[in-house]
Amino acid sequence: MTRPAARGGSRASADRLARLLNLVPYLLARPGIELAEAAGDLGVTERQLREDLELLWVCGLPGYGPGDLIDMAFDGDRVTITYDAGIDRPLRLTPDEALALVVALRMLAETPGVTNREAVERALAKIENAAGDLVAAPVEVRLPADTRRVAELRTAVESGRALRITYYTAARDETTDRVVDPLRMLMVGGRAYVEAWCRRAEAVRLFRADRIDAVAELEERAVVPPQARPHDLTEGVFRPSPDLPLITLRIGRGERWLTEYYPCERVEAGGGDQWLVSLRVTDLGWARRFVLGLGPDVAVVAPVELAEQVRAAAVAALDAYASPVPAAPPVPVGGPDPARAVSPADPAVTAGTQ
Template identity: 55%
Template structure:
């Protein structure tokens, strides 16, 4: 966990007080290591906690800490004794991910995944949620089943795959290697014979899959993809665009690779409006994407793409006006 962003820092602050209450006199270095942040960041968090508390903000209302050498103890918790709990939606998402992991080949410790799943299921059951539904289309279910069978039988696949960055569909013959769950989405890692390299194929973008009779045979030197630092990494051919997206267009931040999503507050913006830093390879694809959103997105940068979107929109409107206007010499 990094220390800088609000989305990282707020949950950490809410969990920090109950954590310290359970470990009075804990060395600051040890606490920082447990939270995965630097000692300096932890001290900044503790300084902020000193200003947090209940309305009234007098003695007994604010969080109070005691330092002895390089250790810290909470002397007043201001009611922040309970750690964060999973909401029903969060527990559901976590269960779906764990179940996918438990069924995927190549999991190092399947028993640990099953134990974690059972614990969360019990907790969710105690909260009153008896079932967890996974909304998958028939196509996604069929794709996942075919991929798992191919992995088990070590068979090659022929797939029709949609590449979002190029807005193109291609046919590929691949040698499956493993299933991955990264950032909440399922991927098939495979050797792509056309590209002659290891590629990740997002399962919900596989439009058709056919299991072949020939065995899967990735080269011996085919290296698994390192996803420890995140799935999408900038490439030399990638460019970045800054878009302002309306609430109805927020889905693009989940469907396409983005580097940043910043909420835009204020009276001038509708709730849910955001600024998105989006990576793309083809300017023409980005122009089509923005136009297809029907006013749900506006290009802030780069200016040449913004100009191209505006020009295409003017041309389309002019064509509509021309089609709607009566023709000279026409009779009624």
């Protein structure tokens, strides 16, 4: 129920910004014009025009002192601009500026989480129409993600219906089927996410687009419970908290990138080139797979449980490599038995092929 109002508010703000940018050149060309006449020319009420003029009084150049802000003089119901702060004519873009703005708007239009894509697309169409051949260069804008899947998810979210998704959860290394009620799509750290009320978890969850293996729209409308609240993502998707497990790793020089890529609670210099790094993780299962995927310059210091899990997994992997592959049964002299012939796609054959 709030989305149409939000779009209307965004559109009203955009319309007011365009009106303010045109208002100063308009008044400069008509010093001493009556407010009623100006309001009629601009298609607004006199009250709205007065509010726009009051806003212009606090607009201007960096520094924002008395000599930097737009200034005007009133004589009864007449107004005259006395300082324009450089807005003395409509904006004119150079070819490079127009192209840069078009590319930025195209990227913005493709970014999940833009609340008013229609406004972006209208602005883009106006600039492209005004610039003409200046922006006709073959520039293609693509986000660093699976654009087909992102477009599919965005269409599904905008439909306002509940979705059935098949989702891979990296923290538990499992794939589950869920029914979700979408709230929004957004882009964080170069990755696209669907934020939705998950009926399975009975909570708001973030689902990475590249981990959604399948999505289907349901006939029922999405119904988000009143207690559902969007996440605060100003500091990123993962927000460490004291209740999460704390792990400590000893890392070499080649693995110091961890301290820049992951939020660490403590980084201390160890012996030689080694560092001691402590960070919070969602659970020890994820931490075990995380450590196993790193290089040989990483060792688990704490907790002991995690060190034992990593050691056990490493030993099991070495044992698997040490076990000889069973030899294939001998082929009869007259060729294979037709009754036991199998196709190359037979699981019994492919499973034993390395």
